[in-house]
Amino acid sequence: MDKVIQTFELKKTYELAQPVHALRGVDLTIEPGEFVSIMGASGSGKSTFMNILGCLDRPTSGAYRLDGVAVGKLSRNELADIRNEKIGFVFQGFNLLPRTTALENVELPLVYQRRKSSVKPKRKAAECLDRVGLADRSHHQTQQLSGGQQQRVAIARALVNDPSLILADEPTGNLDTGTSRDLMGLFQDLNDQGITIVLVTHELEIARHTNRRVNMRDGLIIQDEPIEDKIDARQDSLNRTGDPTQEGDLTPQ
Amino acid sequence: MKILKLVDVARSSLLKNRLRSLLTMLGIVIGVGAVIVMRAIGDGAQKNIEDRIKTLGTNLIMVRSSSNTFGGVRRGAGSSRTLTLKDPGILKEQCRLIAAVSGIVSTNDQVIGGGTNWFTQIQGVSPEFLTIKSWDLEEGTFFTERDIRARTKVAVLGSSVVENMFSGQVPIGQSIRIRQTPFKVIGVLKAKGQSSFGQDQDDIILVPLTTAAFRLRGDSQYVSQIYVSALSADVMEAAQEEVAQTLRLSHKLIDGQEDDFTVRTQTEITEAFSATTQQLTVLLMFIAAVSLVVGGVGIMNIMLVSVTERTREIGIRVAVGARSIDVLTQFLIEAVVLSVMGGVLGIASAYGICYFLQEYRGMTTIIKPEIVAISLGVSVVIGVVFGLFPARKASQLDPIDALRHE
Numbered sequence: 001m002d003k004v005i006q007t008f009e010l011k012k013t014y015e016l017a018q019p020v021h022a023l024r025g026v027d028l029t030i031e032p033g034e035f036v037s038i039m040g041a042s043g044s045g046k047s048t049f050m051n052i053l054g055c056l057d058r059p060t061s062g063a064y065r066l067d068g069v070a071v072g073k074l075s076r077n078e079l080a081d082i083r084n085e086k087i088g089f090v091f092q093g094f095n096l097l098p099r100t101t102a103l104e105n106v107e108l109p110l111v112y113q114r115r116k117s118s119v120k121p122k123r124k125a126a127e128c129l130d131r132v133g134l135a136d137r138s139h140h141q142t143q144q145l146s147g148g149q150q151q152r153v154a155i156a157r158a159l160v161n162d163p164s165l166i167l168a169d170e171p172t173g174n175l176d177t178g179t180s181r182d183l184m185g186l187f188q189d190l191n192d193q194g195i196t197i198v199l200v201t202h203e204l205e206i207a208r209h210t211n212r213r214v215n216m217r218d219g220l221i222i223q224d225e226p227i228e229d230k231i232d233a234r235q236d237s238l239n240r241t242g243d244p245t246q247e248g249d250l251t252p253q
Numbered sequence: 254m255k256i257l258k259l260v261d262v263a264r265s266s267l268l269k270n271r272l273r274s275l276l277t278m279l280g281i282v283i284g285v286g287a288v289i290v291m292r293a294i295g296d297g298a299q300k301n302i303e304d305r306i307k308t309l310g311t312n313l314i315m316v317r318s319s320s321n322t323f324g325g326v327r328r329g330a331g332s333s334r335t336l337t338l339k340d341p342g343i344l345k346e347q348c349r350l351i352a353a354v355s356g357i358v359s360t361n362d363q364v365i366g367g368g369t370n371w372f373t374q375i376q377g378v379s380p381e382f383l384t385i386k387s388w389d390l391e392e393g394t395f396f397t398e399r400d401i402r403a404r405t406k407v408a409v410l411g412s413s414v415v416e417n418m419f420s421g422q423v424p425i426g427q428s429i430r431i432r433q434t435p436f437k438v439i440g441v442l443k444a445k446g447q448s449s450f451g452q453d454q455d456d457i458i459l460v461p462l463t464t465a466a467f468r469l470r471g472d473s474q475y476v477s478q479i480y481v482s483a484l485s486a487d488v489m490e491a492a493q494e495e496v497a498q499t500l501r502l503s504h505k506l507i508d509g510q511e512d513d514f515t516v517r518t519q520t521e522i523t524e525a526f527s528a529t530t531q532q533l534t535v536l537l538m539f540i541a542a543v544s545l546v547v548g549g550v551g552i553m554n555i556m557l558v559s560v561t562e563r564t565r566e567i568g569i570r571v572a573v574g575a576r577s578i579d580v581l582t583q584f585l586i587e588a589v590v591l592s593v594m595g596g597v598l599g600i601a602s603a604y605g606i607c608y609f610l611q612e613y614r615g616m617t618t619i620i621k622p623e624i625v626a627i628s629l630g631v632s633v634v635i636g637v638v639f640g641l642f643p644a645r646k647a648s649q650l651d652p653i654d655a656l657r658h659e
Binding site for chain 1: 258262265269565566568569570571572573574575576577578579652653656
């Protein structure tokens with residue numbers, strides 16, 4: 001089986017007045033079904049790495065294979081297709097379309113799908129909302145949902161095209177502790193179902209919910225090791241009722 | 254399939270900004286509406302003028318004697334006496350392209366009758382005059398060829414004369430006097446209204462041609478004008494030529510000698526008037542077109558604002574797999590949908606305004622289907638032209654920057 005992510009000597013240099021070496025040669029391999037956290041201080045190059053992994057940006061040199069496809073040299077349009085087919089994004093700021101229902105937001109990637117699909121977009125989107133526990137919120141508009149609920153919609157959107165990889169960039173950054181834990185529980189559920197997840201965070205507490213931790217500094221990986229003291233969010237959350245509408249963060253963002 | 258999805262995306266994002274969409278459309282609504290209304294008014298004015306000129310007569314050809322020079326003094330058109338009482342008969346006999354001919358002897362005089370008097374125009378004409386002028390009788394009968402031969406003293410009155418001398422009462426059988434000669438009123442003409450020159454065409458008394466020539470004017474063998482009606486509008490020019498040639502022969506003019514008469518047609522008059530209104534229409538259309546372009550600039554303006562405002566949305570779409578062309582198409586469709594809807598609303602309001610002008614202001618307006626089609630086409634083009642720049646801008650945003658945009 002192909003590796004989900006395989007990078008070799010990945011470098012990225014920004015040609016400013018003084019060239020900025022954001023990545024100085026990163027080698028990373030991620031197998032299917034892994035749950036990896038990427039950590040690092042700001043300026044460590046983790047955002048740049050994340051953008052390249054997400055096919056939003058191209059490396060200056062080095063190779064990057066995503067699910068067996070060499071994506072390092074693809075055109076802008078080909079990268080768009082790769083993002084559409086192989087990657088699900090979850091952002092810190094949720095990035096949902098305003099004044100749009102949860103269901104329409106989840107459907108969005110299917111609008112741009114190029115390969116033929118026999119599945120009805122609406123049904124597929126509804127299924128994904130059900131998987132994140134928001135089936136009863138599908139016709140609510142973005143601004144009527146709480147932060148935690150918005151992030152769940154974003155995760156449903158990431159799931160809708162059956163991606164090889166879910167990339168989550170500080171997904172809990174805008175959420176309170178309780179909601180964060182519930183969300184990490186959802187990620188762990190999804191990972192248990194075999195979905196590969198790469199999560200960027202600067203909080204050790206969040207990273208401890210994953211299985212492997214990659215530490216970056218100055219554009220290089222300085223540490224890459226399995227998590228020894230993993231937290232299972234589903235066991236540790238005492239007040240979890242299984243109903244996400246009962247979360248403590250009902251104030252809309 | 255793909256394009257339908259994008260149309261749907263454009264539709265829903267326009268609906269989410271209802272007020273802004275409406276305001277953007279307003280420019281196009283006004284532009285398209287103005288173009289159509291201006292054109293409709295111009296075309297209406299043109300038709301009015303053509304209709305009025307038609308009241309002069311059907312396929313009318315007018316022959317007048319030309320100017321003469323008397324002792325070095327040139328005395329102006331119609332001053333020479335070259336058209337004779339015989340000419341109408343000769344034309345009638347020899348020309349194949351004409352339907353009817355009437356000589357005209359006109360004079361102005363005081364008329365006494367109905368217990369009062371009135372100064373009006375008296376025209377001696379032949380029975381065919383009514384056909385030529387497409388004029389009908391309101392009451393009574395018209396004089397015949399027998400009256401012409403017998404120089405009968407009968408008269409047919411225009412409606413203005415009846416109004417002024419008999420207070421609108423039917424005067425048939427009554428007697429009027431022109432230059433001491435009593436005439437019996439045998440008919441009343443239908444009202445024809447003003448001519449395009451502002452003359453009251455109904456202020457007239459018609460008498461037999463010969464009666465006018467011999468009893469009202471001294472110069473018994475001459476006519477002031479000859480009215481000829483051509484067989485159809487298509488043969489106007491040929492008929493005009495035929496009339497001129499026949500008259501030259503009849504007047505025994507040799508080659509190289511100038512015509513002693515002038516031939517004019519109704520078409521020439523129509524054309525002169527049309528040229529004026531057409532120029533006016535062009536001017537109005539130009540002003541309206543400018544407002545349409547301003548409407549287009551309005552669309553571009555709002556679309557640019559919209560692109561900046563929706564940078565994040567564009568970022569999200571690109572992140573989940575929208576290609577540049579998808580974003581470009583979405584924004585282009587939005588611009589075109591805006592301008593086309595504006596165009597449709599503009600057409601609707603133009604119909605409304607024209608209906609109002611026609612019903613409550615008595616103006617003639619004509620909306621030609623081709624003008625409506627062209628306006629709609631132009632609004633599509635404006636949507637594409639002015640939507641392209643903002644759409645291109647949107648499609649070339651960098652997804653990383655766009656996602657970070659606040």
